[in-house]
Amino acid sequence: MTNxxxxxxxxxxxxxxGGWVGSWDFQRMQEFSALWYHFVxxxxxxxxxxxxxxxxxxxxxxxxDGKIEIISMDRNYKHVCxxxxxxxxxxxxxxxxxxxxxxxxxxxxxxxxxxxxxxxGENWIENTIAYMEKHNAEISYGWKDHEYRADHTIIxxxxxxxxxxxxxxxxxxxxxxDVRPELKYLFVHKDQKEVNHFQWVKDRRSLExxxxxxxxNRLNFIELPFxxxxxxxRKMDFNKSVFSAQxxxxxxxxxxxRIEGLKLETFTKGKEFEVKTKR
Numbered sequence: 001m002t003n004x005x006x007x008x009x010x011x012x013x014x015x016x017x018g019g020w021v022g023s024w025d026f027q028r029m030q031e032f033s034a035l036w037y038h039f040v041x042x043x044x045x046x047x048x049x050x051x052x053x054x055x056x057x058x059x060x061x062x063x064x065d066g067k068i069e070i071i072s073m074d075r076n077y078k079h080v081c082x083x084x085x086x087x088x089x090x091x092x093x094x095x096x097x098x099x100x101x102x103x104x105x106x107x108x109x110x111x112x113x114x115x116x117x118x119x120x121g122e123n124w125i126e127n128t129i130a131y132m133e134k135h136n137a138e139i140s141y142g143w144k145d146h147e148y149r150a151d152h153t154i155i156x157x158x159x160x161x162x163x164x165x166x167x168x169x170x171x172x173x174x175x176x177x178d179v180r181p182e183l184k185y186l187f188v189h190k191d192q193k194e195v196n197h198f199q200w201v202k203d204r205r206s207l208e209x210x211x212x213x214x215x216x217n218r219l220n221f222i223e224l225p226f227x228x229x230x231x232x233x234r235k236m237d238f239n240k241s242v243f244s245a246q247x248x249x250x251x252x253x254x255x256x257x258r259i260e261g262l263k264l265e266t267f268t269k270g271k272e273f274e275v276k277t278k279r
Contacts, residue, residue, distance in 0.1 A: 002129055004109040006046040007098025008036075009091050011054040011076060011115075018079060019276045024250040026273040027116040033060035035267050039118045041065075044125050046111070050101050052094035054078075060115075071097060080176045089176040095155065096166050103162040110162055112155040114246055118256065119154065121226065121242025128156055128225060137222035139165060139189060150185035153246050154228060161219050168216040174209070183207045189221030250275055 010033070016025030026032055037060075040049065050069045051060065055076045062068050077090035084090065095112050102110035111125055132140050138161035142151030157165050168188045172179060186207065226242040236245060236252050238259055245252065257264055 002108045002126065003047045004111050004125060004129070005048045005050060005098070005102040005105060005107040006040060006044060006111045006113055007050050007052070007095065007102065008113050008115050009052050009054065009094030009098075010060050010070075011056045011090060012058040012060075013056070014058050016274060016276070020247045021276055022249050023247040023276045024253055024273060025276060026250075026253065026268065027246075027248055029271075029273060030058040030061060031267050031269065031271065032116065033062065035262075036060075036113075036115060036118065037062050037065075038262070039120060040113065043119060043121060043123075044111075046125075047107065048101075048105060050098045052097050054090040054094070069101075071101075080180055084175075084177060087175050089181065092169070092176055092181050095152070096169065099157060099162050099166060103159060106159070108159050110155075110157045110159070112152070114153045116248070117153045117244055117246040118248070119242070119244035120256065120260065121240075124226065124242045125156070127242070131225045132156065132158070132222060135222050136220055138219040140222050140224050141185070142228040143221075143223040150182045151228060152181065152185060154224060154244060156224075164217045164219055168218065171212045171214050171216045173211045173213050174206070179206045179210045184210070187212070187216065188219055190218040 012028065012030050014029055016028045019025065019028055046067060048069060049065070049067050050071065053059065053070055053072045055073050073093070075085070077086065077088065077093050078084040080089040080091065098112065099110045109129055113119065128140060138158045139156065141155045142153060165188060169184055172184050172187060176184070183206065187210070226244070227237060227240055228244050234245070237243065238255060248256070254264065
């Protein structure tokens, strides 16, 4: 049986900071972590769940689960849009750190699920891994249905490719703030045609200026085989056997709870949350 480790990041100030216009602030609050855990616990079977806490003032609400490990950073390394300290933003530090954790624990695969991403579907990780192996893919994430082309809300990486995944990313000399992570992913996999024809990509000028500090070994890539709910111009299909999304609208999230048979009050404890009207 294939074993895998799930990684994620965590930061919460309980102010609803960040988020896209139209998204519901509930998913940026401490209480949402319990809902995230519900979906991970119900639909996946990891041998470990490792969370990188970016010095958050409010910690995730998880049950006493021996599979959960929390790694605490010394400070908040911030979102890519907020002028993060150092070369890498908080999310990418979390991705690379949990990927290396999976490697050092001999996991067959590393799976990253962003802290506001919910995935519904039986055995979706196992089935995606089988799909990857059928197509000889080493890495899978969202692709093409995103303004930056790459959507790394969910990432699955084969054990033998984890070091090259990290190495390919850190080879890019520019800071995440100067060349966004979603653009840097264009250097991760082997589809050279996509890398060379990025005139349709937002912020393509910064990508054109990206330089590599050393040669890289591009990975065999395949797009996720289910709707991953990119946050722009999407239409959620709740009838799919597997689907995921982040940056949920209030209407979307309430519908998800309804079909999942969950009560909102179980997680919100009666609190009210706003819908984002501006960035």
